[in-house]
Every structure is written in structure tokens, then in C-alpha cells.
Amino acid sequence: MxxxxxxxxxxxxxxxxxxxxxxxxxxxxxxxxxxxxxxxxxxxxxxxxxxxxxxxxxxxxxxxxxxxxxxxxxxxxxxxxxxxxxxxxxxxxxxxxxxxxxxxxxxxxxxxxxxxxxxPAHHDLRYFMVLGTAGLTAGLSVDRLATTVKPSDGEILVTGATGGVGSIAVALLAKLGYQAVALTSKVDHSDMLVRLGAHRIVDRSYVEDLPDKKALYKETWAGVVDTVGGSLFSKAVKAINHSGAATTCGMVAGTEVSTTIFPFILRGISVFGIDSVEISKARKERIWQLFDNEWALTNxxxxxxxxxxxxxxxxxxxxxxxxxxxxxxxxxxx
Incomplete structure (x- = not known):
């Protein structure tokens, strides 16, 4: 050529x-x-x-x-x-x-x-660009969360669920047997999230309206895949079940995180930061191979x-x- x-x-x-x-x-x-x-x-x-x-x-x-x-x-x-x-x-x-x-x-x-x-061998170039960095980030998030949280542990909250990372995370979680709860301000697009495999859809205000000053909320999620950051992430962390985990990768809702030590020392939760830019080539290849094989998304x-x-x-x-x-x-x- x-x-x-x-x-x-x-x-x-x-x-x-x-x-x-x-x-x-x-x-x-x-x-x-x-x-x-x-x-x-x-x-x-x-x-x-x-x-x-x-x-x-x-x-x-x-x-x-x-x-x-x-x-x-x-x-x-x-x-x-x-x-x-x-x-x-x-x-x-x-x-x-x-x-x-x-x-x-x-x-x-x-x-x-x-x-x-x-x-990878089984899918075309367009498929991998439908995924792109958003899909790579979603894959890294779910892969990291799965080291701590199993499908039988309960629901997984996905923030920013109609965005690129969030929508692919919903589809991948469903593919792997998790109950993905899609948090979004665009509830009028719930049909899209249902087609991706969302277990249920929750309006963003459900988390936004939680009281700011409480150190902990009722245990609600086994895990969180956060794509937006800011106060949504800060509040979602306080509602994670004991021994649960969260991943975070975005900042469109803000760069500041406000919480207390209590979710970590009273419930033993873990938080994993996700970077898809400077990770090793081997890690990228592994995630792309998974999306080409057992994680292949057809929806x-x-x-x-x-x-x-x-x-x-x-x-x-x-x-x-x-x-x-x-x-x-x-x-x-x-």
C-alpha cells in the first residue's frame, strides 16, 4: 500500500x-x-x-x-x-x-x-473503535472490580450509564452475569440501557439527593463502576456493601472527592483508580483479546x-x- x-x-x-x-x-x-x-x-x-x-x-x-x-x-x-x-x-x-x-x-x-x-483475529476494525478508549476503560474497570466483587454479591452501580464508558460497562457487566444498575440523568433513554442488559435504571437524582453530611448510607451496592467523579462518586462510595469495591475513571462531574474514612475502616471497601492511557501494552492487549473472545459484545x-x-x-x-x-x-x- x-x-x-x-x-x-x-x-x-x-x-x-x-x-x-x-x-x-x-x-x-x-x-x-x-x-x-x-x-x-x-x-x-x-x-x-x-x-x-x-x-x-x-x-x-x-x-x-x-x-x-x-x-x-x-x-x-x-x-x-x-x-x-x-x-x-x-x-x-x-x-x-x-x-x-x-x-x-x-x-x-x-x-x-x-x-x-x-x-485481534475475530472482529473487524470498526468493532474495536465502537469500543475504543471508552471500551478499554470499561474493560479495565470491570476486570479490576471482578477481583473483589462476584456476581452473587449483589448489584453494581454504574454512573454516567448512557456515556461511552458507562454504556459499555453496563453491557459487559451483564455479559459476565452481574446485575448492573444504570445511573443516569437521561432516564428517557432507558430502552437503550435495557437493550444493553441493565438490571434496572435509576435516576441520577437518587444519589445526588442523598444528604451530604452523613458519613455512611444504607448498604445498597456490592460495587460501583464510576465514570463521572465528583459528588456522585463521593456519595456512591458511602453506600457500598461491606467488603465491596469501586472503580473510578472520570471527572466530568468534578475532580474533588469528599468522604470520610468510615466506608474504608467500618465496611472495608476498596477503591481502584483506572487509567487506560499509560498502562502497559501487555495489559491493553489482554483486554482487547478478552473483548475479541469471551467478552465479545454483540449488542x-x-x-x-x-x-x-x-x-x-x-x-x-x-x-x-x-x-x-x-x-x-x-x-x-x-
Whole structure:
């Protein structure tokens, strides 16, 4: 496969100080960084971090103009290290992709071979981008929770259940025999959560309205998969059963956590932080292999929507405003 001399990419551009727009630009292939694997991107996906980058969040991306896209799935064009052959179908998620290294919102990326994973055998590239970083994070969360909490222990609360991580966590928990309780402010989309396997749906206000000053609430959940952080996570922790556990991976509801020591010393709960960016390549490969085999999810069509590069800016605004449901998959032209 020969590479074109130029390619299209969605770029975040600073027009005035602090004012950012997105533009589809024609980029020379030579503009990509000097890494050893050139990949023609077939699919990417939209994540909250991409929206932050597109809006000029310097905690995500330091220099602009920039091409966001923390996920990419495509075909190897060149590999200087010999680790991959031209034509290999591969996945790249996390590390610096889409943050300060041009990402999957471009039709080509060039990355270090250590970032690249060969696509598992049984599912196509699009399936892995429906999952993307959201699915990888959900898989890491459920995998970690399962070391402490078993399906017979009781219900698992999933916060932000209609979002990317939350919706895939609901589907995966159901696949593994857990009773997933989907917490959401979008209860009018309960049908989507039921199709994913949610045991029941609870309005976000159920947790939000719990009294702030109580050190502990009634034991309610065997575990929590938290995707939003903030006060929701702080309150959910206080209602975990004795010897239960929680995972946390997001911060859209806030970065501060307020609790007491009592859930930990009186109920013996555990809290696990989940990172999908800088974990080892071996851990990523393990989770992708699980999703390709015993964790294979067949009910994701209802939460995934393909969009073009031209449709991407509107989708970015939607996720930035908290109105996104499920997963948006960017399909590049062949």
C-alpha cells in the first residue's frame, strides 16, 4: 500500500487568544512526526478528551493547530522497525495519541511501534473503535472490580450509564452475569440501557439527593463502576456493601472527592483508580483479546453511530455539552 502525499484531517485551530475552531485541512504527509509506523486510519472514535482538545484545553494539548483523536484503527503502510508488516490491521489507543501527537481525526498517523497493537483475529476494525478508549476503560474497570466483587454479591452501580464508558460497562457487566444498575440523568433513554442488559435504571437524582453530611448510607451496592467523579462518586462510595469495591475513571462531574474514612475502616471497601492511557501494552492487549473472545459484545449497534469527518465538529459540540449517547465512530474515506 502506497501512501498519498497529503491527507485530510480535522484540526483544532486558535483563531484569537483563547478562541478555538475546528477546520478540515489538507495536510502534507511530511507534517506527521518522525516515528517508525505509518498507519492509514480507517476508523477513530469520539471521546470527551477529544472534545477538550478541540476546545483548546491546554491540560490535554499544549500546542495548536492540532489534530485530536485519541483512538485509531487502520492499516500499516510503513514500519521502519520491522515490528509490523504493510497491510497489518492495527489498533492505537492512549499514550500521547491525539493529545500532543496528531491523532485519529486525520486520515494518517505516524506513531512509535510500542504504541501499536495488532488487531485481534475475530472482529473487524470498526468493532474495536465502537469500543475504543471508552471500551478499554470499561474493560479495565470491570476486570479490576471482578477481583473483589462476584456476581452473587449483589448489584453494581454504574454512573454516567448512557456515556461511552458507562454504556459499555453496563453491557459487559451483564455479559459476565452481574446485575448492573444504570445511573443516569437521561432516564428517557432507558430502552437503550435495557437493550444493553441493565438490571434496572435509576435516576441520577437518587444519589445526588442523598444528604451530604452523613458519613455512611444504607448498604445498597456490592460495587460501583464510576465514570463521572465528583459528588456522585463521593456519595456512591458511602453506600457500598461491606467488603465491596469501586472503580473510578472520570471527572466530568468534578475532580474533588469528599468522604470520610468510615466506608474504608467500618465496611472495608476498596477503591481502584483506572487509567487506560499509560498502562502497559501487555495489559491493553489482554483486554482487547478478552473483548475479541469471551467478552465479545454483540449488542453495541444500538449505541454506535458512524459519522464522517464533515459531521465530526457537530458531534464534538454535542459531547462537550454532555448530550452524547453511546459511541460516535468516525469513518474515514477508504
Amino acid at each position: 502506497a501512501a498519498e502525499s497529503s491527507f485530510r484531517a480535522l484540526r483544532a485551530v486558535e483563531k484569537d487568544e483563547g478562541f478555538f475552531v475546528t477546520e478540515i485541512q489538507e495536510m502534507p504527509l511530511a507534517s506527521l512526526p518522525d516515528h517508525d509506523v505509518l498507519i492509514k486510519v480507517r476508523y477513530s472514535s469520539l471521546n470527551f478528551k477529544d472534545a477538550l482538545s478541540a476546545h483548546g484545553h491546554r491540560g490535554v494539548t499544549r500546542e495548536f493547530p492540532h489534530t485530536p483523536g485519541i483512538d485509531a484503527a487502520g492499516v500499516v503502510v510503513e514500519c521502519g522497525s520491522g515490528a509490523f508488516a504493510p497491510g497489518d490491521e492495527v489498533l492505537v489507543t492512549g499514550y500521547d495519541l491525539g493529545m500532543n501527537t496528531p491523532g485519529g481525526f486525520g486520515e494518517y498517523i505516524r506513531v512509535p511501534s510500542d504504541w501499536v497493537i495488532k488487531k 453495541l449497534d444500538g449505541i454506535s453511530h458512524d459519522i464522517s469527518l464533515e459531521e465530526l465538529p457537530a458531534a464534538i459540540e454535542k459531547i462537550h455539552m454532555g448530550k452524547m449517547l453511546g459511541r460516535m465512530v468516525l469513518r474515514h474515506n477508504p
